[in-house]
Amino acid sequence: MRLSDSGFAWVHRELVTCASWLAPAPQRKEWKKEWLSELWHVVQARIPAGYGSWKAQEEITRFCLGAFHDALCLRTMSWRDQKPFARWSGSPQQCLLLLCAALAIAYGISLLLPGVRAESRPSNFQVKPGLVLIQDARSRDDSVATIPIRQFLGWRERRQEYFDGLAFYRIAEEAASTSTGDRTTLNVAHASSNLFALLGLAVRYEEPGVKAGASERAVILSDRIWKTQFGENPHIAGSVIELGGRTARVAGIVPFGSWRLPGKIDLWLLEPDSEIPSGGPGYVLAHLSRRGQSEVWSRRIHITEYTGDYAADDLWGVSIDERTRGPWDIFLFTMLLALLCLPAVASVSMSESSFSSHRPTWSKRIRQWAFLCVKISLLFPIAYFSSLDLAYWHMPLYSAASQYMQLISSFTICLFGMRWVMLDQRQRCPVCLKRVTHPASVGLASRTFLAWNGTEMICTDGHTMLHVPALPTSWFSTQRWLYLDTSWKFLFVAQGIEGGA
Amino acid sequence: MASEAKLSHTTAIILQAIHAGFIYGFSIMEMTGLPSGTVYPAMRRLERDRMIRSHWERQSIADAEQRPPRKYYKLTSEGKSTLDASRRRYPLLERIIPSPEVKSV
Numbered sequence: 001m002r003l004s005d006s007g008f009a010w011v012h013r014e015l016v017t018c019a020s021w022l023a024p025a026p027q028r029k030e031w032k033k034e035w036l037s038e039l040w041h042v043v044q045a046r047i048p049a050g051y052g053s054w055k056a057q058e059e060i061t062r063f064c065l066g067a068f069h070d071a072l073c074l075r076t077m078s079w080r081d082q083k084p085f086a087r088w089s090g091s092p093q094q095c096l097l098l099l100c101a102a103l104a105i106a107y108g109i110s111l112l113l114p115g116v117r118a119e120s121r122p123s124n125f126q127v128k129p130g131l132v133l134i135q136d137a138r139s140r141d142d143s144v145a146t147i148p149i150r151q152f153l154g155w156r157e158r159r160q161e162y163f164d165g166l167a168f169y170r171i172a173e174e175a176a177s178t179s180t181g182d183r184t185t186l187n188v189a190h191a192s193s194n195l196f197a198l199l200g201l202a203v204r205y206e207e208p209g210v211k212a213g214a215s216e217r218a219v220i221l222s223d224r225i226w227k228t229q230f231g232e233n234p235h236i237a238g239s240v241i242e243l244g245g246r247t248a249r250v251a252g253i254v255p256f257g258s259w260r261l262p263g264k265i266d267l268w269l270l271e272p273d274s275e276i277p278s279g280g281p282g283y284v285l286a287h288l289s290r291r292g293q294s295e296v297w298s299r300r301i302h303i304t305e306y307t308g309d310y311a312a313d314d315l316w317g318v319s320i321d322e323r324t325r326g327p328w329d330i331f332l333f334t335m336l337l338a339l340l341c342l343p344a345v346a347s348v349s350m351s352e353s354s355f356s357s358h359r360p361t362w363s364k365r366i367r368q369w370a371f372l373c374v375k376i377s378l379l380f381p382i383a384y385f386s387s388l389d390l391a392y393w394h395m396p397l398y399s400a401a402s403q404y405m406q407l408i409s410s411f412t413i414c415l416f417g418m419r420w421v422m423l424d425q426r427q428r429c430p431v432c433l434k435r436v437t438h439p440a441s442v443g444l445a446s447r448t449f450l451a452w453n454g455t456e457m458i459c460t461d462g463h464t465m466l467h468v469p470a471l472p473t474s475w476f477s478t479q480r481w482l483y484l485d486t487s488w489k490f491l492f493v494a495q496g497i498e499g500g501a
Numbered sequence: 502m503a504s505e506a507k508l509s510h511t512t513a514i515i516l517q518a519i520h521a522g523f524i525y526g527f528s529i530m531e532m533t534g535l536p537s538g539t540v541y542p543a544m545r546r547l548e549r550d551r552m553i554r555s556h557w558e559r560q561s562i563a564d565a566e567q568r569p570p571r572k573y574y575k576l577t578s579e580g581k582s583t584l585d586a587s588r589r590r591y592p593l594l595e596r597i598i599p600s601p602e603v604k605s606v
Contacts, residue, residue, distance in 0.1 A: 037569040038527050038537075044568075045527070063530075066537025073542035077549055 115392030118257025162292030170282030203252035338414030552580030
C-alpha cells in the first residue's frame with residue numbers, strides 16, 4: 001500500500017469516527033461497527049489491488065461523507081422516538097436552567113427601567129446622617145407641608161441645642177421662561193440657600209461662582225426639566241432664566257432619582273431665608289447636633305415647642321434615612337420576614353423522609369443540599385430584581401408607592417418562592433434529584449385507620465418511589481422513600497431504536 | 502396498516518433491492534446507484550417502521566473469510582405487504598430490480 005493510500009485510509013476511518021459522534025450514544029458503537037465494516041468492503045471493491053486511483057479514493061470519501069447524513073438521521077429519529085424532553089423534564093438541570101432564565105429576564109428588564117437604574121446608584125440619593133423632617137404632629141402624612149415660613153424663621157432666630165442646621169422649602173407653581181424665551185409653568189421650590197449643603201446631595205454641572213443672595217438668585221434644575229426644557233445642555237450652568245418676573249442663574253442639576261423628600265419639584269430656587277416669600281406652609285429639614293443624636297433613639301422623635309405665652313406646639317421629627325433607604329435594605333427586610341413566615345406556609349424540615357432499606361450515601365446527600373442551596377441562591381436575586389421591576393414598571397422615579405410595591409412584591413416572591421423551593425426539594429429523588437412523577441392515589445380516605453391511604457409517585461429513572469400519606473397518622477406520619485431494587489428495572493428500559501443485534 | 506403505507510420511490514427501490522437479495526448496504530448502493538447518504542438513512546427508517554430487520558453475520562464466518570462481519574437486512578412480513586402495495590403504485594419497480602421469483606421464471 002502506498003503512503004497516500006494509507007493516508008486516505010486514515011482519513012476515511014476518521015471521517016466515520018467523527019460522524020459516529022452525531023449518532024445517539026446507545027447506538028453509536030454498533031453504528032460505527034457497521035460503517036467500518038461497510039467501509040472495508042467498499043475499499044476492497046474499489047481498490048482490489050491495494051492501491052487506488054484518485055477517482056477510487058474520491059468515491060470512498062463520498063461514501064464516508066454519507067455517514068454524516070446517516071448519523072444525523074439516526075439522531076433525529078432518536079429524538080422523535082425517545083422524546084428527549086421527557087428525560088430533561090423534571091431534571092435538576094432543567095430546574096436550574098429555568099431559574100437562571102428567570103433571573104436573566106428579571107435582570108434584563110431591570111436594566112431597561114430608568115427607576116431601577118437610578119436605584120442601583122445609592123451614592124446619588126444618600127443624604128447626610130442625622131437629618132430629620134420636622135412636621136406638625138397633627139398631620140399623619142409626612143408628604144404634606146405643615147410648617148409656615150414664619151414659624152421656621154422663629155426657630156432660626158433662636159439658639160438650638162438639638163439641631164445644628166435648619167433649612168426650609170415651600171413648593172409653588174410659577175411661570176418661568178428660559179433663555180430661549182419659552183414660557184412654561186413649573187413647580188418651584190423656594191428653598192433656603194443651605195438646603196443642598198445640609199442634605200449633602202451632589203449637584204451635577206455645579207457652577208461654583210453662583211451664590212444665593214447675590215443680585216441674581218441661584219436655581220437648581222431637576223433632571224427631568226433639564227432634559228425636557230433645556231435639551232440636556234451640559235453647559236447649562238450659568239445660564240439665566242426668568243422666574244416670577246425676576247431672573248435667576250442656573251447653578252446645577254439634581255441627578256435623576258436623587259430627590260427623595262416630599263414634593264414633586266421641577267426646580268429649586270435658593271434664596272436667603274428672609275427672602276423666601278410667605279404663602280402656604282412648607283417643609284423644614286433639620287440636622288441633629290451631636291447632643292441631639294445622642295438623645296435620639298428612634299426614627300421618629302417627638303418635639304415640643306414652647307411658645308412665649310406658655311402654650312406648646314407638638315411636632316414630629318421623622319428620620320430622612322427611612323426615606324432614602326435603598327431597595328437593598330427593603331429587600332433584606334422582606335427576605336428576613338419571608339424566612340420567618342415560611343414555617344406557616346410550608347414544612348421547612350428536610351429530614352422527614354424515612355428510607356425503608358438503605359440511606360443515601362454522603363455524596364448524594366451533599367449533592368441534595370448543594371442543589372437546594374443553588375436554588376435558594378438563584379431565587380433571592382430573582383426576587384430582588386423582579387420586585388424592582390414591578391415597583392418601577394410604571395414609576396420612573398422613586399416614590400412611596402414604588403417602595404410599598406417593592407416591599408409587597410419582594411415579600412410575596414421570597415415567601416412563595418421559598419415555599420416552592422422546599423416543596424420541590426421534598427419531591428426530588430434522593431438518587432438522581434429528578435422530580436418524582438406519575439402520582440397515583442392509593443387506598444380509600446374512608447379507610448384511613450384500617451389501611452394506608454395516600455399518594456404514590458415514582459422516579460422515572462426507576463430509583464425510588466415516594467409514599468405521601470393523605471392524612472398523617474401515628475404509624476405513617478411523614479412521606480417515605482422506597483428504593484426500587486433490580487426487579488423493577490424492566491419497567492424503565494430506555495426506549496431507543498433497536499439495533500437489530 | 503403496513504400495507505397501506507406509502508413509500509417514496511427511492512425507499513420502494515431499496516425495499517425491492519433487499520427483497521431481491523441485496524441484503525447489505527453497499528450491495529444496495531451498487532444495485533440502485535444511490536449514494537450512501539440516501540441508502541443507509543432509508544434503511545434506518547425502514548427498520549424503525551418494522552419493514553426490515555437486521556442481524557449481524559456470525560463472527561466465525563467473517564473470520565474464515567478474513568473480513569469484518571457484515572450487517573444483513575431482511576424483509577419482514579409487514580415489509581413484504583408494503584412492497585406489494587408499492588409495486589402496484591410503481592409498476593416499473595420489478596423491471597428495475599427483478600424479484601428472485603421473477604428471475605427464476
